[in-house]
Amino acid sequence: MEEVKLLGFWPSPFSHRVIWSLKLKGIKYEYIEEDVSNKSQLLLQSNPVHKKVPVLFHNGNSIAESTVILEFIEETWPENPLLPRDAYQRALARFWIKFGEDEGLIIHKFFVAIGGEREKAAKEILEVLKILEQQGLKENKFFGGNTIGLVDISYGWLAHWFLVTEEIVGVKVIEPSKLPLLHAWVKNFKDIPVIKDNLPDYEKLVVHMKSYYYKLLFEVVDL
Incomplete structure (x- = not known):
């Protein structure tokens, strides 16, 4: 067993x-x-x-x-595959997963930005998310088409944790007017029962991330 x-x-x-x-x-x-x-x-x-x-x-x-x-x-466990079976499509999926990992520093900059730097960081992350939306997601429901896959899972933080970050920082980025396809993806992703039933409580997460935010903020200011 x-x-x-x-x-x-x-x-x-x-x-x-x-x-x-x-x-x-x-x-x-x-x-x-x-x-x-x-x-x-x-x-x-x-x-x-x-x-x-x-x-x-x-x-x-x-x-x-x-x-x-x-x-x-x-x-x-190859059953219920989360990566495409086609080698080229698998390579594309891995590219977008790596893209998210490589751009993670911009998220951190947005989270700890203060004053005028906050709007600047928001613009930077908006440009990154536009690339993700237009070149990665395109017109699809999910990154791999009509079914959830590993790319969606890797960007799952956008659907919950990033929304908390927006609330804490006080700047909205994932809005229908700015990122309509990504905004729709957030809803589609969170509507999947496995995802919906396995997300941390939003308010509890806000409290936790606020504590983390102020700790980081004071460290940045001290520098």
């Missing part, structure tokens, strides 16, 4: 990526909540390089980093 465990943290979009993938594939697993303010020996031993969640355990082996975990899940 396979042993599958996930070490995660409830506000983490990276942990939720793995949860969505496991549930969409129908894989039974045990979830272990990590206290990131007091990291467990399990976390430190299973991910000694980055010491971060999520970590997936499969038959005694540990796999770290959410994008690596998603690939592992796809290869280990």
Whole structure:
């Protein structure tokens, strides 16, 4: 019998990526909540390089980093595929996943921006999201067409966590007038039952991210 465990943290979009993938594939697993303010020996031993969640355990082996975990899940359990079967389409999917990872710094800049820098950061992220919308999503319901896939899962943070960021920062970016296709995608993504039933409570997430925001903000100001 396979042993599958996930070490995660409830506000983490990276942990939720793995949860969505496991549930969409129908894989039974045990979830272990990590206290990131007091990291467990399990976390430190299973991910000694980055010491971060999520970590997936499969038959005694540990796999770290959410994008690596998603690939592992796809290869280990090919049923209910989340990547296209066509090699070229798989390559495109991996390109857009990497695009999101590479542009992650802009999200951080938007989150910690103050004063006039806030509007500047919003414009930068808007340009990135326009590329994602026009070249990645196009006119599709999801990034892979009419069904949810690994690219959608990798951008799942946009559908919930980024909306919280907008509320905290006080600047709206994903609006119908600016990003109509991406705005529609957010609704389509969150309407999937597996996604809808496995999102952290919005208000609780706002409280958590506000605390994180002010901590980062004071660190930036101190610099």
